[in-house]
Amino acid sequence: xxxxxxxxxxxxxxxxxxxxxxxxxxxxxxxxxxxxxxxxxxxxxxxxxxxxxxxxxxxxxxxxxxxxxxxxxxxxxxxxxxxxxxxxxxxxxxxxxxxxxxxxxxxxxxxxxxxxxxxxxxxxxxxxxxxxxxxxxxxxxxxxxxxxxxxxxxxxxxxxxxxxxxxxxxxxxxxxxxxxxxxxxxxxxxxxxxxxxxxxxxxxxxxxxxxxxxxxxxxxxxxxxxxxxxxxxxxxxxxxxxxxxxxxxxxxxxxxxxxxxxxxxxxxxxxxxxxxxxxxxxxxxxxxxxxxxxxxxxxxxxxxxxxxxxxxxxxxxxxxxxxxxxxxxxxxxxxxxxxxxxxxxxxxxxxxxxxxxxxxxxxxxxxxxxxxxxxxxxxxxxxxxxxxxxxxxxxxxxxxxxxxxxxxxxxxxxxxxxxxxxxxxxxxxxxxxxxxxxxxxxxxxxxxxxxxxxxxxxxxxxxxxxxxxxxxxx
Numbered sequence: 001x002x003x004x005x006x007x008x009x010x011x012x013x014x015x016x017x018x019x020x021x022x023x024x025x026x027x028x029x030x031x032x033x034x035x036x037x038x039x040x041x042x043x044x045x046x047x048x049x050x051x052x053x054x055x056x057x058x059x060x061x062x063x064x065x066x067x068x069x070x071x072x073x074x075x076x077x078x079x080x081x082x083x084x085x086x087x088x089x090x091x092x093x094x095x096x097x098x099x100x101x102x103x104x105x106x107x108x109x110x111x112x113x114x115x116x117x118x119x120x121x122x123x124x125x126x127x128x129x130x131x132x133x134x135x136x137x138x139x140x141x142x143x144x145x146x147x148x149x150x151x152x153x154x155x156x157x158x159x160x161x162x163x164x165x166x167x168x169x170x171x172x173x174x175x176x177x178x179x180x181x182x183x184x185x186x187x188x189x190x191x192x193x194x195x196x197x198x199x200x201x202x203x204x205x206x207x208x209x210x211x212x213x214x215x216x217x218x219x220x221x222x223x224x225x226x227x228x229x230x231x232x233x234x235x236x237x238x239x240x241x242x243x244x245x246x247x248x249x250x251x252x253x254x255x256x257x258x259x260x261x262x263x264x265x266x267x268x269x270x271x272x273x274x275x276x277x278x279x280x281x282x283x284x285x286x287x288x289x290x291x292x293x294x295x296x297x298x299x300x301x302x303x304x305x306x307x308x309x310x311x312x313x314x315x316x317x318x319x320x321x322x323x324x325x326x327x328x329x330x331x332x333x334x335x336x337x338x339x340x341x342x343x344x345x346x347x348x349x350x351x352x353x354x355x356x357x358x359x360x361x362x363x364x365x366x367x368x369x370x371x372x373x374x375x376x377x378x379x380x381x382x383x384x385x386x387x388x389x390x391x392x393x394x395x396x397x398x399x400x401x402x403x404x405x406x407x408x409x410x411x412x413x414x415x416x417x418x419x420x421x422x423x424x425x426x427x428x429x430x431x432x433x434x435x436x437x438x439x440x441x442x443x444x445x446x447x448x449x450x451x452x453x454x455x456x457x458x459x460x461x462x463x464x465x466x467x468x469x470x471x472x473x474x
Contacts, residue, residue: 011123011467012040012115015148016107016134018099019048019081021294022371023128025265026150026225029250030126030460031074032264037464040120041074044110046081046099053266068114072264077114079106096204104133111141123467126223132212135219146221146463147212151370151391153224153231153244154184154398155193160242162196163213172198183237184402191397194389205390216242221463225250225374227449227456230403230442245459248374249446252353255378256447269294271351275318278345282316282360288426289355289381291320292367296388297330302416304333309422310344311336315362315430317344318355356381363406363429365422368395380443382406382435384425386417405439407432 013034015027024045031041047065068077082098115122126146127134138145149156161167161181170177170189175198179187189197195206216222225248228235238244254260279287288310292298298306303321310317317340323329337346352372355361356379364376365384373395376383383406385396400408407428411417429435449456 010040010119010121011038012042012120013124013126013467014111014115014122015041015043015126016103016131017043017045017128018130019046019052020130021266022369023130023150024049025371026248026250027126027128027148028072028074028264028266029252030148030223030225030247032072032262033247033460034464035073037461039123039464039467042068042077042114043074044077044079044107046083047078048081048083049076049266050078074264077110079103079110093204096208099131100133100208103131104137107134107137108140111137111143116141124220129212130208132208132215135212135215139218144220145218146223147219148247149222149224149244151225152373152395152398153226153238153246154234154402155391155394156222156224156244157181157183157234157238158187158193158196158394159209160213160216160238163210166241169196170198175199181237183234185397187394187397191393193391193394221245223247223459223463225370227446229445229449229455230377245463246449247456247460247463249378249450249456251371251374251378255353255357255375256450267351269322269349271349272347273351275345275347275350276354276358279318279355279358279360284359285362286316287358287360287362288313288315288317288365289361289363290317290365291350291352291372292322292386292388293369293372294322296367297323300330303330305417305419306422307333307336307340308419309426311340312419312423313426314343315426316360318350319344319346320348320350320352321346322349353379363426365425368392368399370395373399377403377405377439377442378446380439382429382439384409384429403438403442404434405442406435 015031017023017027027043031043035041050065065078068075080102082102083095111122122143124144124146125134125138126148128148128150135145158181162169167179167181169179176189179192194200195209200206222244224244224246226246227248228246235244252260252263252265353375356364356375361381363382363384365386366372368385368387370391383399385399385406385408387393387396396408399406407425409417409421409425448454451457
């Protein structure tokens with residue numbers, strides 16, 4: 001749908017993100033869609049991404065970061081976050097404080113150096129909830145700002161109502177109260193994101209979310225990595241408060257029945273492809289896929305519980321265990337890998353989207369990160385929810401009670417999940433016909449949403465049309 005209007009040739013979109021893979025990839029995929037509609041797209045992210053992803057493919061000296069590189073038609077500009085190549089040495093709170101200090105200055109310099117006094121018209125800046133200060137930078141240049149919300153719309157509704165004090169939530173005096181919000185089922189404390197609970201131990205993240213959600217007037221658009229048919233009730237519930245517009249699912253094209261070579265996503269860790277060959281030898285819909293993302297590390301006792309459940313299931317399994325960089329891995333039970341080598345495979349990382357697309361996969365035991373959930377939804381894969389923190393408890397509630405595409409594990413009072421509980425979930429997800437039918441229906445709905453004339457396709461085009469017409473001027 002690219003326009004032949006000469007003015008459109010110089011319209012640019014600047015996207016800004018932290019160096020997290022789950023933050024960058026949805027933006028890149030949205031950027032590629034905007035690129036296909038005639039806009040120019042630039043992503044600004046931290047120097048860590050260059051060192052992790054692009055350094056080996058460029059001719060620059062080992063410690064020299066280029067001003068920019070171009071990949072798949074999208075220009076990527078790197079800026080300093082104050083940490084350089086080693087952001088893991090300090091706490092997350094310290095990191096968020098530092099990037100809140102360095103980020104605005106460096107993004108402002110990007111605007112001055114790459115867009116001002118050039119033929120490029122910077123028509124819009126797109127941030128995400130974790131770099132809210134971008135909206136202030138955009139306002140200082142009178143450039144309209146949009147936010148790409150990278151969690152479910154349900155979380156947007158919860159956070160918006162919480163940080164603007166529109167509804168009652170658990171307090172120190174009443175920590176067990178349930179929460180009744182429009183468009184959502186009754187939420188118990190265990191269904192709420194950890195940042196809204198009175199016991200929340202995280203200092204920086206609630207401040208970041210509060211900064212954005214209390215100042216939504218700084219944003220012209222709130223775009224969501226979701227699709228309308230998936231979250232219709234909660235999206236409609238926000239219509240009069242602060243609308244959110246779906247433009248997803250922003251997943252690899254191969255998951256939507258399109259060319260897998262068209263993806264612009266990045267991988268921060270090298271996947272082990274040997275598991276794909278192993279999967280080809282497994283029966284259809286037989287394999288339990290287990291992955292808890294890149295951040296979660298279980299205790300040896302909890303790993304033993306999972307290992308026993310997998311072994312007792314008598315089902316083939318693929319288990320991804322990602323160890324934290326610079327730390328000793330938590331050991332699996334002695335002899336487990338050797339004893340189960342005919343039944344399953346344990347790998348440090350895998351090409352998840354290829355795995356979920358494989359016909360051998362029967363279900364996905366997941367920590368309920370939103371990107372992983374969307375990948376499971378678009379492949380029609382039933383899920384077993386094992387949430388840990390942030391948005392994951394609410395995502396687990398969505399899996400079991402709203403989308404009805406899986407079951408949720410119930411931990412004990414100490415947070416430990418017993419072997420028997422994991423076994424129960426395996427049995428339930430293999431037996432329930434609903435958990436085969438519902439994922440298949442949502443897979444179809446996701447493809448229809450992004451297809452020509454679908455709900456997300458129309459929303460993206462409306463966004464592009466406003467940019468082209470100049471209605472987004474700040």
